[in-house]
Amino acid sequence: MDTKNLNFDTKLIHAGHYDEAFGSATVPIYQTSTFAFKNAEHGARCFADYDEGYIYTRINNPTIQALENSISELEKGYGGIATSSGMGACTSIYMALLDKDSHLLSTASVYGTSRGVMENHFSRFGVQSTYIDTSDLELVKKSIRPDTRVLFIETPSNPTIQLTDIKECAKIAHDNGSILVVDNTFSSPCLQNPLEMGADVVFHSLTKFINGHADVVGGIIVTKTRELYEMIRPLMISMGCNMDPHQAYLVIRGIKTLGIRMERSQQNAMKIAEWLEKNPKVDWIKYPGLKSYRQQELFRKQMKGPGAMMSFELKGGIEAGRQLMNNVRVATLAVSLGGVETLIQHPASMTHSGFSKEDREKAGITDGLVRYSVGIEDADDLIRDLEQAFESI
Ligand SMILES: *Cc1c(COP(=O)(O)O)cnc(C)c1O
Numbered sequence: 455m456d457t458k459n460l461n462f463d464t465k466l467i468h469a470g471h472y473d474e475a476f477g478s479a480t481v482p483i484y485q486t487s488t489f490a491f492k493n494a495e496h497g498a499r500c501f502a503d504y505d506e507g508y509i510y511t512r513i514n515n516p517t518i519q520a521l522e523n524s525i526s527e528l529e530k531g532y533g534g535i536a537t538s539s540g541m542g543a544c545t546s547i548y549m550a551l552l553d554k555d556s557h558l559l560s561t562a563s564v565y566g567t568s569r570g571v572m573e574n575h576f577s578r579f580g581v582q583s584t585y586i587d588t589s590d591l592e593l594v595k596k597s598i599r600p601d602t603r604v605l606f607i608e609t610p611s612n613p614t615i616q617l618t619d620i621k622e623c624a625k626i627a628h629d630n631g632s633i634l635v636v637d638n639t640f641s642s643p644c645l646q647n648p649l650e651m652g653a654d655v656v657f658h659s660l661t662k663f664i665n666g667h668a669d670v671v672g673g674i675i676v677t678k679t680r681e682l683y684e685m686i687r688p689l690m691i692s693m694g695c696n697m698d699p700h701q702a703y704l705v706i707r708g709i710k711t712l713g714i715r716m717e718r719s720q721q722n723a724m725k726i727a728e729w730l731e732k733n734p735k736v737d738w739i740k741y742p743g744l745k746s747y748r749q750q751e752l753f754r755k756q757m758k759g760p761g762a763m764m765s766f767e768l769k770g771g772i773e774a775g776r777q778l779m780n781n782v783r784v785a786t787l788a789v790s791l792g793g794v795e796t797l798i799q800h801p802a803s804m805t806h807s808g809f810s811k812e813d814r815e816k817a818g819i820t821d822g823l824v825r826y827s828v829g830i831e832d833a834d835d836l837i838r839d840l841e842q843a844f845e846s847i
Pocket residue numbers: 539540541542565568608612637639640658659660661662671672673
């Protein structure tokens with residue numbers, strides 16, 4: 455089916471699917487490591503051009519390709535490259551686009567491992583990096599260097615819910631001859647299409663909103679051009695960051711409900727955010743749907759909805775955070791995000807406990823900050839859950 459002219463929610467169901475020999479309504483799982491060639495000549499043609507046929511699952515596979523085609527279409531790109539995890543996508547991008555002595559400029563509050571692998575490992579091979587507050591465009595202009603090959607942004611970023619202007623960053627990057635990469639995990643293609651705003655490469659941790667059921671770890675890269683696709687794909691294949699067919703099947707199944715999951719999560723998030731904003735035990739709350747959200751104008755300009763992620767600061771610091779974590783019953787105390795189940799996390803005592811208080815505060819992670827990923831449960835149950843847990847503080 456040609457899905458190019460269909461609307462987003464229809465594309466979620468049909469994009470990337472192909473005509474299958476037996477008329478299967480869903481994409482079959484081709485659980486095979488290798489594919490038989492018709493003859494020697496066919497084998498040679500497959501190696502010369504991957505479009506001629508499948509070779510080996512690390513290189514290409516019909517189930518994985520259906521997922522790649524689907525998300526590439528949702529992100530309006532040239533092509534998709536599925537990976538074993540979000541970090542598989544991130545490191546494949548770094549490896550393909552950066553060289554010894556080249557420079558990466560990035561968001562300070564970017565996903566911790568995206569920063570850690572750069573500062574602790576890519577640095578060993580001579581790649582340089584600088585981490586700044588990319589929501590400050592003047593600072594981006596000042597910090598970009600002649601040797602900056604990649605401007606790498608995450609928006610909204612984690613866990614501070616801070617936005618970076620994609621269009622303006624694309625201009626700054628392109629004026630400098632640099633490539634703009636956007637981690638679009640927090641928004642999913644449902645709320646934001648960075649390639650349409652000038653980005654060159656977009657990637658996702660499929661583990662979060664796109665799969666949405668907390669049962670798969672996966673990643674995907676979508677490039678705007680064939681040239682970038684052909685730079686990144688061979689690196690993914692050589693490093694073995696490939697996805698598995700069963701993993702691809704589960705993500706394809708998850709994608710179909712992305713639209714309705716996001717709609718329900720956002721409705722819940724809005725109700726909960728309004729309730730939290732009025733709660734005397736909450737110092738502040740950051741959620742793009744609230745009028746009090748600092749970057750209201752940029753939010754309206756670049757996102758189609760406020761998403762399902764919020765963070766709030768408890769009066770009472772680290773101890774209050776611990777109390778809340780130990781007393782919620784409906785929300786699950788866990789890292790990750792974007793699933794049908796509501797997750798709660800306290801960065802100061804969990805994900806960021808290894809950092810000094812000073813370093814945490816530099817990244818905007820205060821002691822009472824709570825990260826809340828809103829699922830699709832009943833909003834009143836979630837509010838009652840928070841209400842009873844707040845009583846313990
Ligand atoms: C989870 C996450 C990643 C890493 O993805 P994995 O699938 O865990 O490897 C990267 N970026 C963001 C914003 C994430 O939330």
